[in-house]
Amino acid sequence: MTELQGTFAPDPAEVVAKVIDGELIVIRLDDGTYYAMGGAGAAAWTLLAAGHDLDAVAATLAGRYGIPLERAREDVATLVRELLAERLLAPAPAPASPGATTFTDPAGAYEPPRLEVYRDMGNLLALDPPTPGIDDLTGRP
Numbered sequence: 001m002t003e004l005q006g007t008f009a010p011d012p013a014e015v016v017a018k019v020i021d022g023e024l025i026v027i028r029l030d031d032g033t034y035y036a037m038g039g040a041g042a043a044a045w046t047l048l049a050a051g052h053d054l055d056a057v058a059a060t061l062a063g064r065y066g067i068p069l070e071r072a073r074e075d076v077a078t079l080v081r082e083l084l085a086e087r088l089l090a091p092a093p094a095p096a097s098p099g100a101t102t103f104t105d106p107a108g109a110y111e112p113p114r115l116e117v118y119r120d121m122g123n124l125l126a127l128d129p130p131t132p133g134i135d136d137l138t139g140r141p
Helices: 039-049 054-065 069-085 119-127
Strands: 007-009 015-020 023-028 033-038 090-092 116-118
Touching: 007 039, 007 069, 015 039, 023 039, 033 039, 039 054, 039 069, 054 069, 116 119
Parallel strands: none
Antiparallel strands: 007 090, 015 023, 023 033, 033 116
């Protein structure tokens, strides 16, 4: 995992994301591509967006889901590579202190994070795009 050192974050001017009932919803604003991820993927996104590095994310997932740390590291590295390729995350400076993250939903059975991509949403979102900086995807500040 040496090529994935440091921390990563979404660009708030280009990406709108929200976890709702354990399901992550992400929209890349430049082309309206819509993404979804549940379970371990939503948990990993939450940790990454709060400023945790890959090792911390993997350790948290390993503890939360009761899986071997090495498996969690491999799955998180694979996910981060995919998120970087989709331009949903970018390398970011490490925060002085990563944000505290509490999960209120039950962990459930572990499944490797899987990013679902919906490229056909762009035309619909072009009619009424989400606005960066809005607290959630409903449009309420």
